[in-house]
Amino acid sequence: MVVFVARRLVALVLTLAVSSVLIYGALAVAPGDPATLLVGGSKPSPEVLAQIRAQYHLDDPFLSQYGRWLSGAVTGDFGESMVFRDSVGHLIGSRVANTLLLVGYAAVLILVIGVGLGILAALRGGRTSTAVTVGTSVAMGAPAFVMSILLIWVFATQLSWFPVYGSGEGLLDKLHHLTLPAVALACTYVAYVSRITRAAVTAELRSEHVDTARSRGIPYWTLVRRHVLLNASAPILAVSGVTVAGLVAGTAVAERAFGVNGVGSLLIDSASKQDLAVVQAIALVMVAAFVVINTLVDLVNAVLDPRLLAEERS
């Protein structure tokens, strides 16, 4: 187990290191001069340009810029936003709670509804299964931004059940504000998770050990719980983990559409304003969140299914 955890941690650090080079490098070679953005005057004086270049170290060689950025990033200092003239850490910090809440909310919806529907479809079969399949196909085909427009129109403009935009204040108000974005965000993934769950549960139902158990006269619900769901949980958990990790990056669309003050909308904003420092920091944070969540899921899976540890050893 220790070896397993150590290996995962090494992989985590390596992934982060490689992605930090990629993120920093890709944005550094992007065309355009960030300094000209900052002046915006009709007659940018060379002194002003030089001042900005020095302040943001735009003329230093790539490696030295990367080194400065990375050593800052490790200590949580991502530099200063060129557009907002505020520390990047502060910009992200003030928005991260909304994003985490949104991701958590959507994750709960995905797990509860997705896994629930999948199990229901697999156990009941027949019309229920068809209905779930059709419903999830539609949900899977609707991108988050389309769902957003639809949800706003129905539940905010027409029915006025939920607000059109904003992130609210206080936990209850925040949940009220975040319901539509969470639903919009969760829709596609609910479909995905329910499909996987249905397939996994169906496969287990047909497997030999379940047949054997059934022939031994084990009560139906015990059979389902102990033999079907427990064995089906590994693929479901793996897929759910990747899905939830993906949500972190996916919030951008929903946050933007619902005017939620989160890290995702900050990313879009900064990207359109070429605010390099912010884009780099958010990209790195998102990669980190993705990798960390995946590692956690791997560990949980290993605990649930010790065979994984054995595979790793061989």
Added chain:
Amino acid sequence: MEFRSRRNAALITAALVAAAATAGCGGKDGGSGDGAAAGSPKLTVLTPPAQGEVDRVTWALATGEPTTLDPARTGDFSSANVVSNVCEGLMQVQPDFSLKPNLAEKVDQRDPTTLVLDIRPGVVFWDGAKLTADDVVYSLKRHTDPKVQGIAASAFLSVASIKKTGPLQVTIRFRQPDSAFLPALAGIAGVVNQKAFTEKAGKAYGTPGGGVMCTGPFELAKWQPGESVTITANERYWNAELKPKVKTLQFRFIADSSTLTSALLAGEVDGAYNAPVGSVSALQKSDKGTLYLGPSTASVSFGPTRDSGPAADPRVREALDLAIDKRAFVKNVLRGAGEPLKTLTPPFVYAGSPAKAIYQQGYDALADNAEPDLDRAKQLIAEAKPGKQPLTIVIPSGDQLSLQVATILQAAGKSLGLTMKIKQLQPTEFSAFFYDPSKRAGTDFVATTGYIETPSVLNYAPLFVRPADRGGLFNWSGYANPVAEKELMAAQTEIDPAKSAEHFVKAQAAFAPDRLQVSLAVSYERLFLSKKLTGVPASIAYITSPWAARLGAADQP
């Protein structure tokens, strides 16, 4: 848009993306009811006066969160929308785009190169400190300090010195007379900040943490990054005419145009300037509020980017101009919320000028280019013989309005036998495009949109007419017109408004036929206002004047 005024390209690009992103839904041209003739909607300069007080108003910033509230760096719609209510200038733009002394109580042009400003006595900052000549001198000089990176620095090019000549008097001397200076003081160049506060805040001035200290009708109460900016009524405001009727005004950042439209239609937001152009007809049908169209200095155009090849030939530009149906452009692209434009300077720029008649006469005398004349266009092309090489049109990527302009230009070129391709540039590349000649290599045309913020005809046209080494920052086609240049210089150095106007009109008559920019249309201001509220200007004047001070309840309490 860079062209227009000292503005940050990327931000306004973002503004336009927001404004144009929903173009494609809706339909119908925007003739507002009220008995307006089809094709010419009714324009509102000022909405009906407010009748009562309001506790709280929620206002949307259609271009997202301001990047700064430092008046010296207020270069985008969102920042200007907020700053114009909290900080005020020595001069002030009125809703009809006329000019009025503001913090400068009296403006005395002693001689052509000396301007004496008497500062209004009894004005206090929000913290209670009195406004003094020191604050004024400091604020004016701050624009040209390289550390500040002020975007109005170019307004001070002909200034020789700025000195305090009394406790409430400032004297400005010029190297040469400059008729564009006084109007500039109504824009961000003339905004007065408190010296002590600004110096103490340093780099943090205008940021969420640093705040600002001004004398405007509203105080900056709170800037919650990413969430909202809240301003509250300044109880000690000096100007009784503009005493705020709204106690608290909260700005929300809603850059997504469909979300903004939904929020306006649902009544969650009480109003917004610069409402999405694609939602004009939806907003006009709303029972929650009114969509006002107002006169504006915002325009849409394209122009040459090189001094050789077909684009540099005025005949080719005239041919392209004549091949485009401006009325169809207004109807289809601007949803009826605009009108054809003949030249660089939209008439609303001088609508409030004492020499308006002279300017207007000059504009009316220019050839009308609204209707296409394909025969004449083809004749011009036959004369110019531009050849067959494909031409490149540059636009900022993601900007729907520019893309539509480029597509229309492409179609116009095709009808004349010219092949054109569209090149989209990322925001930083696009802003570098304006200042770095190497970025323009291999391109022929650029599509631009923007607005003129102060009532000065000399803000914009000279940048295209003068030689590149003498202030012709956007004269990329190697344009040389001694008559136009001489008259523009005369207009700038002539302090008398009527005489200055005559010179400008002569210059305009000389350069307009050469289409240094092919102007397509003026784009009207689109103000959406809740039925419960009224009072604010619907003209573009809101961008530099304290519009929210006029806002109040539509009904008497």
